[in-house]
Amino acid sequence: MAETAGVVLAGGRSSRMGTSKAALEWHGSTLLRRVTGILARGLEGPVLVVRAPGQPLPPLPASVEVLDDPAEGNGPLQGIAVALAALADRAGTAFVCSADLPLLHPAFVRRVVRASDAADVVLPVVGGHRQPLAACYRTCLAGAAGRLVAAGRLRPAYLFEGARVVQLEEGELLGDPALRLADPHLDSVAGVNTPADYRAARNRPAPQVTVRRFGALAGGGETGDRTVRAATLGAAVAAVGVTLDRYVIAAVNGDQTSRDHELPLVGGDVVTVLSADAGG
Amino acid sequence: MADSPPGGYFGRALVIDVRDASSRVMPLPEVVLRNHLGGVGLGTWLLHELGPVGADPLAPESPLAFVFSPLVGTPLTTSAKFAVVAKSPLTRMLTDALASSHFAISGKLTGHDALVLVGRAEQPSVLSVHGSTVALHDAHTEWGRSAADAESAVRARLGGGWQVASIGPAGERGVRYATISHDGRHAGRGGLGAVMGSKNLKALAVHASTKVAPADPTAVLAAARDLRARSLGRATEKVRELGTMANVLAYNALSTLPTRNFQQATFEAVSPLAPGELAAARTVVRSSCASCSIGCAHAYRRKGGSGKGVRLEYQNVSALGPMCGVSDPDAVLAASARCDELGIDTISAGGTVAWAMECAERKLLDAPWLRFGDGSALLRALDEIGAGTGIGPLLALGSRAAATVVGAGSLAFAAQVKGLELPGYEPRTMQAMALGMAVNARGADHNRSGAYEADLSGELDRLRGGEAHVRAAVESEDRAAVMDSMILCSFLRGIFDEPFVEWAALLAAVTGWDIDATELRATAQRIVLAKRAYNLREGWQPADDWLPERFLSQDLTMASGRTASLTPQRLRSMIDGYYAVRGLDPDGRPATGAMPDSHASPR
Numbered sequence A: 001m002a003e004t005a006g007v008v009l010a011g012g013r014s015s016r017m018g019t020s021k022a023a024l025e026w027h028g029s030t031l032l033r034r035v036t037g038i039l040a041r042g043l044e045g046p047v048l049v050v051r052a053p054g055q056p057l058p059p060l061p062a063s064v065e066v067l068d069d070p071a072e073g074n075g076p077l078q079g080i081a082v083a084l085a086a087l088a089d090r091a092g093t094a095f096v097c098s099a100d101l102p103l104l105h106p107a108f109v110r111r112v113v114r115a116s117d118a119a120d121v122v123l124p125v126v127g128g129h130r131q132p133l134a135a136c137y138r139t140c141l142a143g144a145a146g147r148l149v150a151a152g153r154l155r156p157a158y159l160f161e162g163a164r165v166v167q168l169e170e171g172e173l174l175g176d177p178a179l180r181l182a183d184p185h186l187d188s189v190a191g192v193n194t195p196a197d198y199r200a201a202r203n204r205p206a207p208q209v210t211v212r213r214f215g216a217l218a219g220g221g222e223t224g225d226r227t228v229r230a231a232t233l234g235a236a237v238a239a240v241g242v243t244l245d246r247y248v249i250a251a252v253n254g255d256q257t258s259r260d261h262e263l264p265l266v267g268g269d270v271v272t273v274l275s276a277d278a279g280g
Numbered sequence B: 001m002a003d004s005p006p007g008g009y010f011g012r013a014l015v016i017d018v019r020d021a022s023s024r025v026m027p028l029p030e031v032v033l034r035n036h037l038g039g040v041g042l043g044t045w046l047l048h049e050l051g052p053v054g055a056d057p058l059a060p061e062s063p064l065a066f067v068f069s070p071l072v073g074t075p076l077t078t079s080a081k082f083a084v085v086a087k088s089p090l091t092r093m094l095t096d097a098l099a100s101s102h103f104a105i106s107g108k109l110t111g112h113d114a115l116v117l118v119g120r121a122e123q124p125s126v127l128s129v130h131g132s133t134v135a136l137h138d139a140h141t142e143w144g145r146s147a148a149d150a151e152s153a154v155r156a157r158l159g160g161g162w163q164v165a166s167i168g169p170a171g172e173r174g175v176r177y178a179t180i181s182h183d184g185r186h187a188g189r190g191g192l193g194a195v196m197g198s199k200n201l202k203a204l205a206v207h208a209s210t211k212v213a214p215a216d217p218t219a220v221l222a223a224a225r226d227l228r229a230r231s232l233g234r235a236t237e238k239v240r241e242l243g244t245m246a247n248v249l250a251y252n253a254l255s256t257l258p259t260r261n262f263q264q265a266t267f268e269a270v271s272p273l274a275p276g277e278l279a280a281a282r283t284v285v286r287s288s289c290a291s292c293s294i295g296c297a298h299a300y301r302r303k304g305g306s307g308k309g310v311r312l313e314y315q316n317v318s319a320l321g322p323m324c325g326v327s328d329p330d331a332v333l334a335a336s337a338r339c340d341e342l343g344i345d346t347i348s349a350g351g352t353v354a355w356a357m358e359c360a361e362r363k364l365l366d367a368p369w370l371r372f373g374d375g376s377a378l379l380r381a382l383d384e385i386g387a388g389t390g391i392g393p394l395l396a397l398g399s400r401a402a403a404t405v406v407g408a409g410s411l412a413f414a415a416q417v418k419g420l421e422l423p424g425y426e427p428r429t430m431q432a433m434a435l436g437m438a439v440n441a442r443g444a445d446h447n448r449s450g451a452y453e454a455d456l457s458g459e460l461d462r463l464r465g466g467e468a469h470v471r472a473a474v475e476s477e478d479r480a481a482v483m484d485s486m487i488l489c490s491f492l493r494g495i496f497d498e499p500f501v502e503w504a505a506l507l508a509a510v511t512g513w514d515i516d517a518t519e520l521r522a523t524a525q526r527i528v529l530a531k532r533a534y535n536l537r538e539g540w541q542p543a544d545d546w547l548p549e550r551f552l553s554q555d556l557t558m559a560s561g562r563t564a565s566l567t568p569q570r571l572r573s574m575i576d577g578y579y580a581v582r583g584l585d586p587d588g589r590p591a592t593g594a595m596p597d598s599h600a601s602p603r
Helices: A031-042 A076-087 A106-114 A139-150 A156-161 A170-174 A177-182 A195-203 A233-239 B030-036 B039-050 B102-108 B147-158 B192-198 B217-231 B234-241 B243-253 B275-280 B314-320 B329-342 B346-361 B375-387 B399-406 B431-439 B467-486 B490-495 B499-511 B517-537 B549-553 B568-582
Strands: A004-009 A047-051 A065-068 A093-098 A121-126 A134-138 A165-168 A208-213 A226-229 A248-252 A270-275 B012-017 B022-027 B064-067 B081-087 B094-100 B114-118 B125-130 B133-138 B162-166 B180-182 B185-187 B201-207 B282-287 B297-302
Touching (some): A004 A031, A004 A076, A076 A093, A076 A139, A076 A156, A093 A106, A106 A121, A106 A177, A139 A156, A208 A233, A233 A248, A233 A270, B012 B125, B030 B039, B030 B517, B039 B081, B081 B102, B081 B192, B094 B517, B102 B162, B102 B201, B147 B180, B147 B201, B147 B329, B192 B201, B243 B275, B243 B314, B275 B297, B314 B346, B329 B346, B346 B375, B431 B568, B467 B490, B467 B517, B467 B568, B499 B517
Parallel strands (some): A004 A047, A004 A093, B012 B114, B125 B201
Antiparallel strands (some): A093 A134, A121 A134, A248 A270, B012 B022, B064 B081, B064 B114, B081 B094, B094 B185, B125 B133, B162 B201, B180 B185, B282 B297
16 A cells, blocks of 8 residues: 555647647657556556546556546546546555656656655646646545546646645755756656647657677677667667567566567666576 | 386386395386376375385485486487485475486486485495396495596496496585585485485496387487477577576676675676676586587686586576675686585585675674685685584584574574575565475475576566466476476476477377376376475474565665565465465465375375
8 A cells, every 4th residue: 555556647638739649659659658668667556547538549568557537528637536546445646647758757756756755745846837747646635636526626736725735846856866867857747738849759869778688699698788779678679689579588777577669768778688598 | 017117117116225235126006107207206206105204314214216207218308317306404305306417317227217225335335226236336435535536436447338426525424415416417406415425325326227118209209309409499599508607697687696695686796707707718618418409518617727627507606606795706616616526515505605604794603704705715614514624514504504503593594495595596586486485395496496487577577476476486386397207407498388288298209198288287286295295294384485584574675776575474475375276275284185196195
């Protein structure tokens, strides 16, 4: 129950973009796939997606749970209410964000969550703007959120009125050395709202990562470090001529091993490629 | 039945009283062979039958079984292997170790599926078996010599055609993790060398005297060609190119490399121990066991140096390097060579010395010279273990028994299960393996439980053990039970798409049985439970299926920044799940009727 879950709100009209933002491509993956993967990397708990009723979604890992908003057009607070209710007996808190954050970094997620011990809501403030869709909520707020939706009070700010809210200003966020190193401009909260935003986001290069090969994959026993630009695990290993298959597996920053080609990468990641035949 | 045994079998064991070299033939009914196959399975059955309940492992009446398998003698790749099975002086439970090469073939072709030694010779001896002819030879000239030297001397003395398994000085002195060696391969874990030494036996020599035919030679030949071709594919590329040493850097990157007695899981000074670094200043010689197409063995020798070099595996480098904080490759090579000369298990030796280093650091042991990272101190400790001097007699007991002597809470950081020291896998960051090591009959073990494969498969969360980890641990044990009984080298495992189906087909071709995957899975369960039942009759208690306190009370910070934590509650939950899947009662005991075999329950 002490765990923090991840929630991505994928619904919404995307009226300024003109199309669903969840399925937009970014360096070989979709925005929704990327953001769910970033949350999985940054958090210990389950990852949920809340969509509009029947909304088509791009492919997601089996571990990601998908919930439907009960009605369209009620805005993000309804999605927050649905997610917090679903998580009430599984997680103490949830990091909630939108799907349109291609530069969201696990270090940002962790920094926000770390401030949740004495708060019902941890609310980052970046560029003078509060970021309710890159914030952490206590799951016990589910009831309050639901009552506000029922009363037609649909702005997230209403939820803050009766809650213990901790605001994290830029200085406090960047006081975390890991976040300061990984995302010094706090691009984590740079949303993609318009076609122009999207074009600008696509023009940004993929993150710079290091691929480290071991064993027979490196040749001669030397580690074969290569710096490449890649936003996904599959792109990173392909850049060094390796394919993830039955015999080859990879780990990001020495954490879980994976063959998930769409596992999102962020700048500074170290991808370790190794023989899948463990042991000896 | 023994008159017409199944293909690949002789249908009999030879039970030899070492006291006077007398022997008797023990028929092995077909039902026993089919239920237990060979290797560790048949060895477990033999121990149930021939081992007196509660006997001291080093008592004359305790049996030492060399067990072959139906595949030995066929052209199937990696089949030239044998199991040595006995009650362990280290764990006082069952131990079974595999070794390989020509001893397996010659031993089986004495005309027996197993050679079981009981009794004690009156003086240091070599036992020879040539067909049904058994003889004792004086071994005073070999006594005190390394296993390799003794093997050479015995072969020179007995003449051509003999294959020899022998012990080093540690086995003679009863070091509880002494090994039995043949041709540079070791039946390494659990102190089998001490059991052999307790019988005043320096060596067992075997000479082939007959042949054995498979039921369907044509099918076996076709299978052999197929297996050989597949054994040269990508599944074995790692062990062919670099050997298991390839794991050193990878495991360090994954925070699974035990360091300084499991106080860390990454070793900051690992680079000099990487195979590439080692090879830069050394000649690497690759070799194979008999009947093996893989060739995983890699020996390292200083360029310009002489001799065969030192065979390095991940496990001995892990145990004698990072585990002891030693990064000097020459020290690790020397320590590995010293273990081979003395005839001791490198994993238990490294684990016990690392425990002692931490004791010295905490001033629980009066050995201020014994410091993490000091290669010369490591070598001195090994020498004292071999010679029985200084702290050697204490460390010769293994870490659990030594911790009982030292006390002061040192058992909490003795990295062992059931008395057997952990191999080079960090249980907090490999939680399927944590379960595998906790419940395995042999103790903390990576051969009878290869659950680490699941941890690194990408298919489960290796930091959060649960139901998937239970399933993985059971599956891994079952696969090992079959591979170690039929016997095939575990390095072949990656080439099989449907292992139980393919193994059943191999057994069918060799034996003539209409065996299928379903039967083979039941056989695996039977073998696993038979080992557990043996342990139970020898005093196993539920608390023996557990991990040391260190792993359950100290978190690890990984390179990724995540914290790896294994709580007692999580381990308990996984063990309970394992017992349920295995059909055991809540205390881990085989339930009455759990399997159709008289060895399911303690007698």
